[in-house]
Amino acid sequence: MASEIRKAVYTDVPAITGIYNEAILTTTATFDIEPRTTAAQRKWFKAHGLKNPVLVAVEGGVVVGWASLSEYSDRCAYSDTAELSVYVKAKFRNQGIGRKLMEAVLAAGKKAGLHTVISRIVSGNDVSIHLHHELGFTDIGTMKEVGRKFGQLLDVDLMQKMY
Numbered sequence: 001m002a003s004e005i006r007k008a009v010y011t012d013v014p015a016i017t018g019i020y021n022e023a024i025l026t027t028t029a030t031f032d033i034e035p036r037t038t039a040a041q042r043k044w045f046k047a048h049g050l051k052n053p054v055l056v057a058v059e060g061g062v063v064v065g066w067a068s069l070s071e072y073s074d075r076c077a078y079s080d081t082a083e084l085s086v087y088v089k090a091k092f093r094n095q096g097i098g099r100k101l102m103e104a105v106l107a108a109g110k111k112a113g114l115h116t117v118i119s120r121i122v123s124g125n126d127v128s129i130h131l132h133h134e135l136g137f138t139d140i141g142t143m144k145e146v147g148r149k150f151g152q153l154l155d156v157d158l159m160q161k162m163y
């Protein structure tokens, strides 16, 4: 079944939280360690204004993935820069949904007037790194051993797309 990509609405927050929490508990893709509460994610959602889209992928009426371009920093000179996040529910991965979400959120960011998008990707997340290269991101460096999760020290690759 083909997934539909649409703008996220407030009532999607519990589903977005569930998908993110699954990744927190089972992957090193995010350096969060404790699951987020829905209340915390409601604040996160409300912090996304006109320049910072949040999109969801819906399949059979169920939210199965989401992507966002969040503020990179609250320091004003960074206001045309955003940071990309993308998460797909485990059993829906590798079916083209992540690519569709990334394409759509990047198009929305361009329309909103962003100048550049940054991603911080744990080294070894080959699927994410592949998709970022495919969608026009270039490698801008690696932060060495900045994370520790599941007993492992982790590097973070930085990637950037210019509009």
Ligand SMILES: CC(C)(COP(=O)(O)OP(=O)(O)OC[C@H]1O[C@@H](n2cnc3c(N)ncnc32)[C@H](O)[C@@H]1OP(=O)(O)O)[C@@H](O)C(=O)NCCC(=O)NCCS
Pocket: 023, 027, 029, 030, 085, 086, 087, 088, 089, 092, 093, 094, 095, 096, 097, 098, 099, 100, 119, 120, 121, 122, 125, 126, 127, 128, 130, 131, 134
């Ligand atoms: C990363 C993630 C969002 C991608 O979503 P997805 O729906 O699984 O991705 P897609 O099916 O759209 O695309 C997967 C791509 O990776 C490729 N791929 C699959 N296995 C791969 C591997 N081992 N190495 C490199 N590329 C690989 C596929 O061929 C496909 O590329 P293509 O479109 O050029 O054919 C999803 O895997 C996920 O939620 N992972 C956990 C959270 C995460 O890592 N988020 C990103 C944080 S930066």
